[in-house]
Amino acid sequence: MRFSRMLSVVDAHAEGESGKVVVGGVGPVPGETMFDKRQYFSEHLDQLRKLLLCEPRGAVWHNANVLLPSNRPDAHFGYIILESAEYPAMSGSNTMCVATVLLETGMLPMTEPVTRLTLESPAGLIRIEAACSNGKVERVKLVNQPAFVYYQDAKIDVPGLGMIAVDVAYGGMTYAIVDAASVGLSLEVSQEAALYELGQRIKKAAHEQLPVSHPENPLIPGITNTSFTGPLLREEGPDGEEMVRSLNAVIVSPGRLDRSPCGTGTSARLALLHARGDLKDGQLFRHKSIIGSQFDARIEETTTVGKYGAVIPSIAGRAWITSFNQLVLDPTDPFREGFVVGKPWDLYTS
Numbered sequence: 001m002r003f004s005r006m007l008s009v010v011d012a013h014a015e016g017e018s019g020k021v022v023v024g025g026v027g028p029v030p031g032e033t034m035f036d037k038r039q040y041f042s043e044h045l046d047q048l049r050k051l052l053l054c055e056p057r058g059a060v061w062h063n064a065n066v067l068l069p070s071n072r073p074d075a076h077f078g079y080i081i082l083e084s085a086e087y088p089a090m091s092g093s094n095t096m097c098v099a100t101v102l103l104e105t106g107m108l109p110m111t112e113p114v115t116r117l118t119l120e121s122p123a124g125l126i127r128i129e130a131a132c133s134n135g136k137v138e139r140v141k142l143v144n145q146p147a148f149v150y151y152q153d154a155k156i157d158v159p160g161l162g163m164i165a166v167d168v169a170y171g172g173m174t175y176a177i178v179d180a181a182s183v184g185l186s187l188e189v190s191q192e193a194a195l196y197e198l199g200q201r202i203k204k205a206a207h208e209q210l211p212v213s214h215p216e217n218p219l220i221p222g223i224t225n226t227s228f229t230g231p232l233l234r235e236e237g238p239d240g241e242e243m244v245r246s247l248n249a250v251i252v253s254p255g256r257l258d259r260s261p262c263g264t265g266t267s268a269r270l271a272l273l274h275a276r277g278d279l280k281d282g283q284l285f286r287h288k289s290i291i292g293s294q295f296d297a298r299i300e301e302t303t304t305v306g307k308y309g310a311v312i313p314s315i316a317g318r319a320w321i322t323s324f325n326q327l328v329l330d331p332t333d334p335f336r337e338g339f340v341v342g343k344p345w346d347l348y349t350s
């Protein structure tokens with residue numbers, strides 16, 4: 001059999017969120033930066049995203065990352081991020097999967113107890129500290145690109161809900177952040193259908209009523225996620241200092257729960273907590289997902305992005321390799337771009 005496509009894929013997950021890492025089979029992608037390559041890929045190679053993420057090879061809860069050589073001398077590797085309805089500039093759970101796969105497969109050398117590396121994401125450089133022991137990456141701490149708040153306590157009119165208050169912040173993806181209780185929701189898996197449906201309705205209304213544009217890159221997508229948040233709890237942290245703890249449930253397009261606590265959503269929330277004075281620089285923010293997995297986050301520095309005050313967040317979590325696959329496309333396969341049943345998987349146009 002002569003296949004018309006073959007991709008070498010290492011499947012992984014970070015705190016429960018899928019993150020396939022394509023380590024071979026794509027070939028060179030034109031573009032100077034990873035953002036340039038992201039643009040080229042979305043315009044000329046989107047069939048591969050569908051092959052990886054759509055049925056029968058993928059599922060709506062899958063994400064994929066394509067490893068590429070970086071043109072930056074200060075980056076070990078680059079990667080572009082493929083999700084069900086967009087090519088995000090950055091992704092926390094996906095970055096943890098990429099770092100874990102690079103080190104555990106030997107594509108990059110592992111040093112113990114800590115390996116430091118730099119990856120080029122479409123959003124820019126992501127510095128990584130991987131805690132390693134006996135060949136296992138036990139924890140990935142990433143320092144994200146700056147996160148900032150577009151709108152605080154903005155009112156939007158949501159069909160079927162009326163006027164509600166939302167915050168809008170960027171942390172690598174752009175989030176409408178809503179207090180779950182304020183719209184009658186609780187952060188439990190039993191509420192997933194309501195979370196999906198309302199999350200999609202809120203993000204659409206926010207996208208239409210609250211214009212956003214990243215000051216350094218207007219091509220970065222607008223609001224594509226809704227983060228439903230729980231209350232802030234203050235208690236003694238593992239280092240004896242006060243930490244802040246909370247829950248969140250992120251609805252990723254086209255409408256499903258992020259299984260992880262969402263690294264870019266946590267980054268966006270960190271910017272909001274800083275703007276509200278609810279979190280000190282360096283203070284531990286422990287963010288849990290609806291399945292109970294957790295990321296530990298901190299404000300590493302403060303900075304500005306255009307006219308916005310911003311924070312530089314660090315996010316730490318764990319990832320595991322789950323399988324090694326050769327994904328192939330038989331030229332007689334009628335679904336050369338996969339298929340979806342139900343919700344349209346159109347790329348989100350901001």
Ligand SMILES: O=C(O)[C@H]1NCC[C@@H]1O
Nearest residue numbers: 091092093258262263264
């Ligand atoms: O952790 C994150 O940032 C990602 N998780 C799925 C959606 C986001 O890209």
